[in-house]
Amino acid sequence: MKVIVIGGIAGGASFATRFRRLNEQNEILILERGEHISIASCALPYYLGGVITDRNALIERTPAILKQNNNIDVRVRHEVTAIDPARHRLSVKNLDSGEQYEETYDKLVLSTGARPVLPPISGIETATNAFTLRSLTDGDRIKNYIQTEAPQQVTILGAGAAGVELAENFRQLGLSVTLVDQADKVMQPYDIELADFLEKELEKNGVDVKLGVTIQLVADSGRELHLSDGSVLNTDMLVVVTGVTPNSEIAKNAGLQLWADGHIIVNNQFATSAPDIYAIGDVIETTSRITGLPIPSLLSSAANRQGHLLADILNGEPLHYPGFVGVSAVKVFNLTASMVGYSEQTLQAAGITNYASVFITPFDHAYFYPNAKRLNIKLIYEPDTGKILGGQFVGENGVDKRSGELSAAIAGGLTIDELPGIELPYSPPYSAPRDPLNMAGYVGINQRQQANQTVKYDDLTETERCDGTFLDIRETGKTASGTIDSDLAIPLTELRDRLTEIPTGHTVYILYRKGLGPYNASRILAGNGYDVKIVTE
Numbered sequence: 001m002k003v004i005v006i007g008g009i010a011g012g013a014s015f016a017t018r019f020r021r022l023n024e025q026n027e028i029l030i031l032e033r034g035e036h037i038s039i040a041s042c043a044l045p046y047y048l049g050g051v052i053t054d055r056n057a058l059i060e061r062t063p064a065i066l067k068q069n070n071n072i073d074v075r076v077r078h079e080v081t082a083i084d085p086a087r088h089r090l091s092v093k094n095l096d097s098g099e100q101y102e103e104t105y106d107k108l109v110l111s112t113g114a115r116p117v118l119p120p121i122s123g124i125e126t127a128t129n130a131f132t133l134r135s136l137t138d139g140d141r142i143k144n145y146i147q148t149e150a151p152q153q154v155t156i157l158g159a160g161a162a163g164v165e166l167a168e169n170f171r172q173l174g175l176s177v178t179l180v181d182q183a184d185k186v187m188q189p190y191d192i193e194l195a196d197f198l199e200k201e202l203e204k205n206g207v208d209v210k211l212g213v214t215i216q217l218v219a220d221s222g223r224e225l226h227l228s229d230g231s232v233l234n235t236d237m238l239v240v241v242t243g244v245t246p247n248s249e250i251a252k253n254a255g256l257q258l259w260a261d262g263h264i265i266v267n268n269q270f271a272t273s274a275p276d277i278y279a280i281g282d283v284i285e286t287t288s289r290i291t292g293l294p295i296p297s298l299l300s301s302a303a304n305r306q307g308h309l310l311a312d313i314l315n316g317e318p319l320h321y322p323g324f325v326g327v328s329a330v331k332v333f334n335l336t337a338s339m340v341g342y343s344e345q346t347l348q349a350a351g352i353t354n355y356a357s358v359f360i361t362p363f364d365h366a367y368f369y370p371n372a373k374r375l376n377i378k379l380i381y382e383p384d385t386g387k388i389l390g391g392q393f394v395g396e397n398g399v400d401k402r403s404g405e406l407s408a409a410i411a412g413g414l415t416i417d418e419l420p421g422i423e424l425p426y427s428p429p430y431s432a433p434r435d436p437l438n439m440a441g442y443v444g445i446n447q448r449q450q451a452n453q454t455v456k457y458d459d460l461t462e463t464e465r466c467d468g469t470f471l472d473i474r475e476t477g478k479t480a481s482g483t484i485d486s487d488l489a490i491p492l493t494e495l496r497d498r499l500t501e502i503p504t505g506h507t508v509y510i511l512y513r514k515g516l517g518p519y520n521a522s523r524i525l526a527g528n529g530y531d532v533k534i535v536t537e
Contacts, residue, residue: 002027003314004090004105006080006250008037010300011281012111013061014307020070022315028072029103031092033079036136037061042300044139045162048146049169058136083108083254085274107276107314110251110264111307114244114282114298119157121215127222130238133162142239151236152176155225157215158241159186161330164198166239167207168333177207178233182214187330187337189345190392193359193378197394198332205333244298246283259285263296268320270310278314280306289323290341290389290410293350297324327407329400338403341390341410342380356383356454357536358416358443360516362436364398366428373397379406379416379440386415386448391440398430402437409437416444439516446519447534453522454534455509457484468507470535473521482537484511492517495524502530509535 003019005012008030016028030037038061046052063074081100082091090103116132124130129151131142145151154170156163159181170177179186179202185195186202186209202209210227217226218238225233246262257265257273263285270278281303288295297306302324313319329338347355358379363372375395381388391406393399409419419441426433434442447454460468472486475493490498502508508530510518518534525532 001025001106002029002104003107003109004103005030005109005111006090007111007113007247007281007283008032008074008076009034009039009041009113010111011303011307012109013038013066014304015109015111015280015311016072016307017061017066017070018308018311019314020072022311024071028070030066030072030074031078031080031090031103032074032076033095034135034137035076037063037066037074037076039136041134041136044133044136045165045169047139048133048142048166049172051169051172055136055140058139080250083250083277085254085256085277088276105276107278109310110272110277110279110283111281111303112247112250112283113303114246116240117243117245118240119214119242121218123218124215124222124238124240127218127238129222129236130218130240132240133166134244142237145237146173149236153178153235154237154239155180155215155233155235156239156241157181158243159183159209159211160188160241160243161328162241163239164202164330164332166241167202168205168331171206178210178235179207180210180213180215180227180233182212182228184212186211187332189343189349190337190339191343191345191378194337194376194392194394197376198335198337201332201335244282246296248283251279251283259294261285261296268323269313270306270321278310280310286321287323288341289325290387291350291352292323295324295326297326299326299328302326322411325407325410327403329403334396335394336396336399338393338399339390340392340403340407341388343390343392344380347380347389352389354382354384355380355389356447357381358440358447360436360440360443362439363432364395364436365430366432369428375399375402375436377402377436377440379444381416381444383448386417386444388414388416388419398436402435405437416441417448419444443516443519446516450519450522450534453526453532454536457535457537460509460535464507468509469503470509470511471502471521472511473517480511482511484535484537486511492521495521499525499528504530506531508532511535 040058066072066074077095079093080090093100116134153176155178157180159179167177167179186199187195213227213229215225216228248262251264264279266284272279282298285294285296327340360377361374364375373396378392380390388410393403420438424435470486472489473492475491510521522532
């Protein structure tokens with residue numbers, strides 16, 4: 001059997017090497033239009049920042065290594081220009097020599113990935129200092145520009161994961177950094193409670209964050225950036241990282257079925273709508289393991305696992321892809337952010353409104369052990385069933401550990417009610433007797449048991465808002481976690497001694513929503529005869 005793989009960066013190389021280990025007889029050919037295969041593209045910001053100094057370390061495999069170790073034929077700088085599914089035939093162009101030829105296949109794997117989205121900015125095409133970052137070649141161009149032109153001021157358009165990582169690494173080089181995004185927060189699609197921590201961390205480390213604006217015009221060969229608010233930025237270098245779009249044109253031209261956003265439609269064995277053609281990685285839209293809805297799997301880790309699984313499937317194993325949970329992590333100076341599954345923003349975008357959330361700020365390990373730091377955790381779940389829909393974590397330590405544990409819990413079908421029962425390792429340097437993930441489960445149980453006592457502010461009538469007393473239980477000096485104005489502020493630690501200050505005869509709405517505080521306050525007030533509800537935004 002002859003198997004051709006189009007694209008050799010992540011999923012394609014993973015598939016090919018696994019498939020060879022399973023079968024020595026098959027002919028395997030990788031066609032890659034770029035200059036390299038098996039690139040650690042997620043490490044590029046750290047290569048640019050000098051954290052990773054060995055460029056060759058980013059190249060996990062070369063064509064020569066794959067030929068020698070795996071007997072895989074790899075042709076870089078070879079672009080597939082057309083697929084003929086009926087004839088099982090490809091048109092190929094050697095980008096160096098210009099030669100054009102055809103290849104036949106028995107099975108075809110599309111691992112063509114995605115490419116940067118360039119917003120329509122007037123003048124950017126004439127900028128000599130503007131870059132995108134997706135490939136090692138892109139990284140080499142940026143690094144060479146920094147070394148030869150010695151820029152002092154860099155502007156990054158796009159405050160997602162790539163933009164934030166670049167901001168940190170450019171600051172490590174001593175550059176002045178401005179981060180621009182048209183959204184109202186950094187790190188889409190994190191919810192605002194978590195994104196605020198990251199924005200403050202960026203600003204604390206000298207990054208000028210400009211939100212709610214975008215670049216409308218590039219002038220002076222890229223040195224002058226006109227923003228949508230009328231202001232002008234002077235910059236020595238511009239890096240655009242505003243998202244990606246799937247490289248699916250060749251699939252579309254071959255008649256394969258695509259989703260509206262351009263991702264290739266596949267089933268749970270990665271088969272496309274054309275016989276003997278499969279697709280993996282950034283170019284496909286798979287199924288959410290949480291909601292069952294279509295969802296792109298834009299992570300190199302997912303592409304690698306999909307490639308490994310597809311090799312088993314094509315070797316005859318009766319396996320199926322279980323769906324995509326989606327767990328990622330980002331370093332933001334001294335903080336780490338991680339997200340699992342859905343945020344409120346992505347749930348609302350998917351049309352899902354039946355959810356509740358838990359927000360707690362426990363210590364990352366035992367409070368009495370030195371250097372205990374707060375770990376901000378937000379879990380989202382279905383209030384009726386307790387099904388976990390997602391989680392977001394921000395802190396200095398232990399973030400990736402908890403998000404990985406939550407991802408495993410979701411994959412295992414655990415509900416928020418079952419999180420307290422998870423046995424997690426305890427030792428004072430690493431955790432508390434009840435791990436932060438256990439604590440999130442306890443709070444979720446409390447909320448579900450008191451479901452009739454938790455309301456969303458938007459669901460309150462005007463009469464309820466006017467008649468009720470909105471109580472803020474923050475301790476003195478603590479930052480508010482929401483935007484609702486309070487009628488009365490009594491710290492939780494003083495609540496029992498100041499009950500007489502709270503009007504009776506009307507509902508008391510507790511505002512401060514982090515951790516166990518609202519629940520404890522509600523029990524104190526309810527135990528003293530008050531009608532009490534916890535209000536969320």
